[in-house]
């Protein structure tokens with residue numbers, strides 16, 4: 001009985017606390033209800049989802065056409081200025097909302113578990129440059145990858161890719177110069193873990209695709225590997 005009373009009191013205290021200091025939705029800043037995580041149900045219902053994960057010719061896949069071989073590529077959302085997803089990404093990137101990243105990854109993973117993406121062997125985030133990592137304290141791509149790995153039940157290799165030089169600007173370069181530029185930005189650690197593996201590379205946003213291309217390039221140098229790409233949002 002004593003234990004039950006204690007448990008009830010603890011629960012009441014917890015409910016009171018969340019009544020006074022509720023968790024807020026990362027998109028609309030309204031208090032979350034019990035059972036809601038990071039983003040409220042209403043916002044979840046109105047996000048700009050892409051439903052093209054199994055479409056081999058989707059816009060994310062097309063980014064890599066003629067550049068590098070990617071097995072499957074997709075983005076959970078389409079990014080528009082002023083949209084809910086912009087607010088969410090801002091919180092993830094600049095406001096230290098690390099649990100939001102993992103939750104988004106889990107949610108994305110639940111979608112991908114029903115698709116060809118389930119065939120990957122391991123999951124690796126695009127690394128931040130060490131200087132940026134020190135400044136921010138966390139890599140948002142790694143948080144998303146963590147959630148994805150959890151739901152897809154695949155090993156997470158957070159240090160598989162390493163950035164060897166800071167990403168130089170890709171503008172004002174022709175295709176060949178860009179190609180040269182892409183080689184040697186990233187390298188792979190733990191090469192022995194990678195033999196005959198299909199790696200899912202994860203990032204928060206895709207714009208030109210050059211960072212992801214450079215990562216894929218580093219992995220595909222290892223014979224027998226395959227690469228797929230999953231990003232949270234396509235700009």
Ligand SMILES: [Zn+2]
Nearest residue numbers: 025028040043
């Ligand atoms: Zn909301």
